[in-house]
Amino acid sequence: MAYREAESSYHTALHSHNCYQFYGLLRGNVDMQIDDRTHELGPGQCIIVPPDLMRAPSCAGRAPRYLIAMFDIHDFGFKHLCDGPMILTEAMLAQMDLLISDLQEPDLGNALQATQKRGAAVSKCPLL
Numbered sequence: 001m002a003y004r005e006a007e008s009s010y011h012t013a014l015h016s017h018n019c020y021q022f023y024g025l026l027r028g029n030v031d032m033q034i035d036d037r038t039h040e041l042g043p044g045q046c047i048i049v050p051p052d053l054m055r056a057p058s059c060a061g062r063a064p065r066y067l068i069a070m071f072d073i074h075d076f077g078f079k080h081l082c083d084g085p086m087i088l089t090e091a092m093l094a095q096m097d098l099l100i101s102d103l104q105e106p107d108l109g110n111a112l113q114a115t116q117k118r119g120a121a122v123s124k125c126p127l128l
Contacts, residue, residue: 004068010058015056020050022067024046027043029043034053
């Protein structure tokens with residue numbers, strides 16, 4: 001899992017992974033090429049890219065902030081979620097903010113666990 005704040009020149013060359021890739025856009029605009037299709041992603045949208053498909057994200061306007069995660073479990077049942085961009089719910093965006101805090105400053109403790117200890121409801125990812 002990784003969080004990145006990219007420049008407006010952001011472009012990743014066409015490549016593939018042998019696992020599922022979650023790509024959640026928090027700010028900016030990205031054109032995500034997946035094989036021969038290009039998906040336009042805006043803030044609050046995500047896409048799941050299946051294993052072994054060629055992909056190439058690039059900035060399409062405002063510089064992006066995004067969270068990526070790789071899932072090396074091929075029998076996880078993501079296939080039906082891979083048709084195109086999806087909207088991230090408010091609950092999912094809140095959970096992503098907590099994950100980003102942990103990724104940026106891991107020495108401050110686990111923000112997700114701290115939220116659970118305070119009694120806040122922590123929902124499971126609506127995409128799974």
